[in-house]
Amino acid sequence: MSLVEITGVVKRYGTNTVLDGVSLAIEAGEIIAVIGRSGSGKSTLLRCINGLEPIQGGRIVFGGTVVNDPATDLRKLRQQVGIVFQSFNLFPHLSVEKNITLAPRVVKGMDPGAARELAAKVLARVGLAEKIDAYPDQLSGGQQQRVAIARSLAMQPQLMLLDEVTSALDPELTGEVLKVLEQVARDGMTMMLVTHEMGFARRVATRLIFMHEGRIREEGRAVDLLSDPQTPELVSFLDAVLH
Amino acid sequence: MIREFNLVDVYYLVLAARWTLALTVLAFIGGGIVGLLVALLRVAPYRLLRALGATYVAAVQGIPLLAWLFVFFFGLPIMTKVQVSPWIAAMIAYSIYAGAFLGEIWRGCLVAIPPQQWEAGSSLGLSFGQQLRYVIVPQALRIAIPPTVGFLVQLIKNTSLAAVIGFIELTREGQLVNAATYRPFSVYITVAAIYFALCFPLTQLSRNLERRMRVAR
Amino acid sequence: MSYVFNFRDIWAQQDFLLDGIGITLLLSSVTIAAGFVLGAIVASMRVYGGATIRAVSAAYVEIIRNTPLIVQLFIVFFGLPGLGVRLDAMTASLIALTINLGAYTAEIVRAGLEAIPRAQIEAGHSLGLSGLQVFRHVVMFPALKIIYPALTSQFVLMMLATSIVSQISAPDLFHVASIIQSRTFRDFEIYLVVAFIYLALALALRILFAGVGRIAFGRR
Numbered sequence: 001m002s003l004v005e006i007t008g009v010v011k012r013y014g015t016n017t018v019l020d021g022v023s024l025a026i027e028a029g030e031i032i033a034v035i036g037r038s039g040s041g042k043s044t045l046l047r048c049i050n051g052l053e054p055i056q057g058g059r060i061v062f063g064g065t066v067v068n069d070p071a072t073d074l075r076k077l078r079q080q081v082g083i084v085f086q087s088f089n090l091f092p093h094l095s096v097e098k099n100i101t102l103a104p105r106v107v108k109g110m111d112p113g114a115a116r117e118l119a120a121k122v123l124a125r126v127g128l129a130e131k132i133d134a135y136p137d138q139l140s141g142g143q144q145q146r147v148a149i150a151r152s153l154a155m156q157p158q159l160m161l162l163d164e165v166t167s168a169l170d171p172e173l174t175g176e177v178l179k180v181l182e183q184v185a186r187d188g189m190t191m192m193l194v195t196h197e198m199g200f201a202r203r204v205a206t207r208l209i210f211m212h213e214g215r216i217r218e219e220g221r222a223v224d225l226l227s228d229p230q231t232p233e234l235v236s237f238l239d240a241v242l243h
Numbered sequence: 244m245i246r247e248f249n250l251v252d253v254y255y256l257v258l259a260a261r262w263t264l265a266l267t268v269l270a271f272i273g274g275g276i277v278g279l280l281v282a283l284l285r286v287a288p289y290r291l292l293r294a295l296g297a298t299y300v301a302a303v304q305g306i307p308l309l310a311w312l313f314v315f316f317f318g319l320p321i322m323t324k325v326q327v328s329p330w331i332a333a334m335i336a337y338s339i340y341a342g343a344f345l346g347e348i349w350r351g352c353l354v355a356i357p358p359q360q361w362e363a364g365s366s367l368g369l370s371f372g373q374q375l376r377y378v379i380v381p382q383a384l385r386i387a388i389p390p391t392v393g394f395l396v397q398l399i400k401n402t403s404l405a406a407v408i409g410f411i412e413l414t415r416e417g418q419l420v421n422a423a424t425y426r427p428f429s430v431y432i433t434v435a436a437i438y439f440a441l442c443f444p445l446t447q448l449s450r451n452l453e454r455r456m457r458v459a460r
Numbered sequence: 461m462s463y464v465f466n467f468r469d470i471w472a473q474q475d476f477l478l479d480g481i482g483i484t485l486l487l488s489s490v491t492i493a494a495g496f497v498l499g500a501i502v503a504s505m506r507v508y509g510g511a512t513i514r515a516v517s518a519a520y521v522e523i524i525r526n527t528p529l530i531v532q533l534f535i536v537f538f539g540l541p542g543l544g545v546r547l548d549a550m551t552a553s554l555i556a557l558t559i560n561l562g563a564y565t566a567e568i569v570r571a572g573l574e575a576i577p578r579a580q581i582e583a584g585h586s587l588g589l590s591g592l593q594v595f596r597h598v599v600m601f602p603a604l605k606i607i608y609p610a611l612t613s614q615f616v617l618m619m620l621a622t623s624i625v626s627q628i629s630a631p632d633l634f635h636v637a638s639i640i641q642s643r644t645f646r647d648f649e650i651y652l653v654v655a656f657i658y659l660a661l662a663l664a665l666r667i668l669f670a671g672v673g674r675i676a677f678g679r680r
Binding site: 300302304305306307308309310311313314317318319321322396400401403404406407414417418421426427428429430432434435438439442443446 | 522523525526527528529530531532534535539540542543552554588613617622623624626627634637641647648651652654655658659662663
């Protein structure tokens, strides 16, 4: 059984259909990169997987749990599915350590000593061990985003969703974040990233998905899609993006 | 026997101001409790609760404070057939009134927290209560301080209406001194000056706090 | 609850109540109109005036906003006669209420004027518009749109606050209520009824303002 099974998902905002019958299966260990124009539904798809957005049709199953079932305990699900946002969303009133240890302590009941050790460990993974007592407003954008990744890693999820995590960063800070993501991927995490970083997608992704107007238009190996696009939509998209 | 308006009367007026402050503090405590409830109701994840909170605020804010005072001052003893102390009647009226306004202020502070903070919290698996307690309220508290201090000023002025139902506070004392000295202009100017001395520093404090908060963001 | 509500006695006084409502509405509308004009003038003084004018208008606003309305009313009605100026209850009420509303309005309008980005004003000047034209076309309308909710909220609050004039025996709705109370001894019912009337008036006023706002500021 795949880790994530998305079948015929339909999502509407009022009269606007954002996802129009999307089907996708994600196996453990895969690195899936999703590309497409703004409005193509890629971020929405991500947010449906951990239940942030409800769907009007279809099914999403994560590890045997039906995400869109109203009876599902989304809190339990979200301990298994981590998400990192474009705008980092760190808690400004908490230190880096508290940001990272909040959920392990409060949701999983971890004791503070063990939680601090865990924080130190994940911070080392993202290369920010020395910032453990700093506050978000003392960090650069790239550093904040790496802390956000660490915060997600601390819950030891089975799947990580990353929603354009470098789009809000100054260009010179993007590299440090991508390097961390590459390492996390190499450590075996299953990841689904919405991204504009084509080079990263080519290097790291095991599968590339191109979305257009709420549907998956093309999918396959990154190398293949980027060098040999089949659909006119992907051709014009790549044209616009790779300038 | 009309006497002259002199420093002794000013002294009496200043003394009466302590009842004004006492009333303000009690009204703030009562109103604070109600306000907290109202604010939480209005952000609750259930539409019925939200509607309840909204109705409460709309009803209370649509009725003059004088009417609330009179309803509880005259009505409560009649309804409960018990001799209700005027203090209790006034406290209930002020708590209800202040609670609506404080609830609105605090609700504004809660919703000022960007929805992304809620999302980040829920995506980590926090429950609604945990999100409030660890993520939202600590941030909302900070931005709630300037407008809450500003509202204290409103409360101090509002206690002047208690004079109408016979409470001895600053305004009522002014009426009494006026009855004894027949110097309404001097008396009420003095009363106004004392209120100003109480309110203006708080107004300035609220402004300073707000300015400091804007710089810190 | 063994208390028996009796609204019939109050119903019999409905004409009297209507008179009171009329006075309340009259006081409110005159105060709102005059208070708004006064507040707009004071706000302009604070934003565009020289140092002395700014100080004077600031003092006016601070003094009024940091003292209770009832005390201001007493100063006008009871205090001025001591200086030789004798006013009847209605006139004194209008003066005190207008001065009071003017100060609160001034703050709101000032916030609106200051909310217009400097860049907009510079753009207006660069196009050759005079100072007055810039104010009229670039500042006034957007500022009004921004402050409209806060302004109308203040107006509704003022309508409710007119109940204070009952304390100097101006014949407004609240004063009528206390007279009916002494006639019928129905303490509880009369103030409940009056509370509901105020609530209805406040609601009607809000709807009216909302409608006006939609017409004035709606999508063009």
